[in-house]
Amino acid sequence: MAEIPVYFFTGFMDSGKTTLIQETLFENGFAEDDDRILIIACEDGDVEYDTEKLKTINASVATIDTEAEFNTEHLQEIADQYRPDVVFVEYNGTWGVGEVYEMELPKNWVIVQSLATVDATTFEMYMANMRSMMMEQFFQAEVVIFNRCDDNTPKSKFRGNIKAVNRPAQIVYERADGTIDDREEELPFDINADVIEISDADYALWFMDCMENPKKYDGKKVHFLGLVYNPKDGKLKRGVIVPGRFAMTCCVEDITFLGMMCKTGMENTPEHRSWIDLTARIKVEFAREYKGKGPILYPIEMKPAEKPQDELVYFS
Numbered sequence: 001m002a003e004i005p006v007y008f009f010t011g012f013m014d015s016g017k018t019t020l021i022q023e024t025l026f027e028n029g030f031a032e033d034d035d036r037i038l039i040i041a042c043e044d045g046d047v048e049y050d051t052e053k054l055k056t057i058n059a060s061v062a063t064i065d066t067e068a069e070f071n072t073e074h075l076q077e078i079a080d081q082y083r084p085d086v087v088f089v090e091y092n093g094t095w096g097v098g099e100v101y102e103m104e105l106p107k108n109w110v111i112v113q114s115l116a117t118v119d120a121t122t123f124e125m126y127m128a129n130m131r132s133m134m135m136e137q138f139f140q141a142e143v144v145i146f147n148r149c150d151d152n153t154p155k156s157k158f159r160g161n162i163k164a165v166n167r168p169a170q171i172v173y174e175r176a177d178g179t180i181d182d183r184e185e186e187l188p189f190d191i192n193a194d195v196i197e198i199s200d201a202d203y204a205l206w207f208m209d210c211m212e213n214p215k216k217y218d219g220k221k222v223h224f225l226g227l228v229y230n231p232k233d234g235k236l237k238r239g240v241i242v243p244g245r246f247a248m249t250c251c252v253e254d255i256t257f258l259g260m261m262c263k264t265g266m267e268n269t270p271e272h273r274s275w276i277d278l279t280a281r282i283k284v285e286f287a288r289e290y291k292g293k294g295p296i297l298y299p300i301e302m303k304p305a306e307k308p309q310d311e312l313v314y315f316s
Helices: 017-026 051-055 072-082 098-102 123-129 131-136 155-165 200-212
Strands: 004-010 037-041 059-063 086-090 109-119 143-149 170-175 195-197 221-229 240-248 255-259 275-287 292-304 312-314
Touching (some): 017 086, 017 109, 051 059, 123 131, 200 240
Parallel strands (some): 037 059, 109 143, 195 221, 240 312
Antiparallel strands (some): 221 240
């Protein structure tokens, strides 16, 4: 028996999951075949499914009301009842997401794509009040869609938050009228300055942008305050250090070090976990630590610095 593709949609209530699924089915030519389509709806939002219209494309809706019911046995019962050829799961945004990828799905069901929808107008509020729950929606998403965007949407900030927990994710910005917002993301620092000044508040965004788009920074000078990674265990070559900052990505339990290779050309390099004020030129070169080409820092000026009041940086 052939595999049954499952399209998995996450996101908080009223983030646009129902609308996206219906647009996919009716406007993007997805339902042109005679496949039996099953939508598993796990919450009731403002937008409801047009069941009569769905019948015209051989689509049905099954509901799951509680997180406890979202289990292998119950899903298999639904599979036996509807015998779908393709499945769309509109998952409840308040339920645990990670368990879904670990659980056993009905026979031949395979998650082929995971998408997360986000209401751009409420994203910052949710991140401020329920960051862990919000970020869980994005861990496994291959595509993250910010809808209801406008000219004031801070795209670079939103992108930094997503890339902090899911670097491969594709990010799409959609306006309220459904058109794609393809304007270039504005960064909170001047990339064309003689020396790009990176404040503590902007470090995380700069780091993610530089790692993803290193050619954009090739040959440019940058200045920031960094914590030195330089252990005495031989992990780094002589003269090489990794300055960076610890960033809180999801919650206090999820803190990661965002550091960049730095070839100092010095015999006596700064000590491990010391602070430095660094001005350096960026060159895009091969590094085994990057498993390919990436940004390498070459110091222009490097001097000891005092530990900042807040050692962490943030994606907000």
